[in-house]
Amino acid sequence: MNISCRRATVLKTRSAKRVVNRLIDGLPAKEQARVLERCDVVELTFGDILFEAGQAIRHVYFPLDGFISQMTFLDDLRPLEVALIGNEGMVGETLVLGVSAAPMRAIVQGSGQVLRMKAADLKHELIECPQFLQTLNRYLYVIMRQLPQMAACSHFHEIEPRLARWLLMTHDRSSTDTFHLTHQFLAGMLGVRRSGVTIAAGALQLRKLIDYRRGEITVLNRRGLEKASCTCYQSLITDYDKQFSDGQRTHHH
Secondary structure, three states: OOOEEEEOOOOEOOOOOEOOOHHHHOOOHHHHHHHHHOEEEEEEOOOOEEEOOOOEOOEEEEEOOOEEEEEEOOOOOOOEEEEEEOOOOOEOHHHHHOOOEOOOEEEEEEOEEEEEEEHHHHHHHHHHOHHHHHHHHHHHHHHHHHHHHHHHHHHHOOHHHHHHHHHHHHHHOOOOOEEEOOHHHHHHHHOOOHHHHHHHHHHHHHOOOEEEEOOEEEEOOHHHHHHHOOOHHHHHHHHHHHHOOOOOOOOOO
């Protein structure tokens, strides 16, 4: 895994647009400065595996404009994505509980920048920065709410609304309307057969909500995709906003 990094001083993209992680951006100025001093800005690329289940967590990651999937495995079955983390969250959150073993595989789903902090530095700042600890505790609560929601969604909801929900979540965390996603990859994310994804994606395309060709999916009708999604999408947003009601929204306007 080739990763380039620099100190987290001025956080800007190539277009000079300021990028933030919402957990860190909401901290008081003094605590935010302390936390950023401990971070490196790191460029991650699609497919980078940050850690496997059971491995010791050496760094935590606060995405800026990249996003990361957390995936679980059962026996010899396909992997299943249980969380998608963008600039609203962090990866390596079990360290906040004092648990250094990763519960799931963390793999980069969208290339981009993240803030990376050493595990030892996180533990130190949680002691020195009470608001930082409170913020991450609230985020842990959101994750605890989301995991059973996603499990129920995978069991009870049809593939098409689940695919719409997943595309919306990806769209929220991306700076573009177009993603490179094969049907095989989407099948792995949703834990279903490739044929099921093909049928669901075809139905969304017929309704002109997305365009799909040669592994590229483009969101054409955001509002229509929201209507096609299962109710879990709005539930996930509501749970987050209840804990972080700062007037910001995760999704596009």
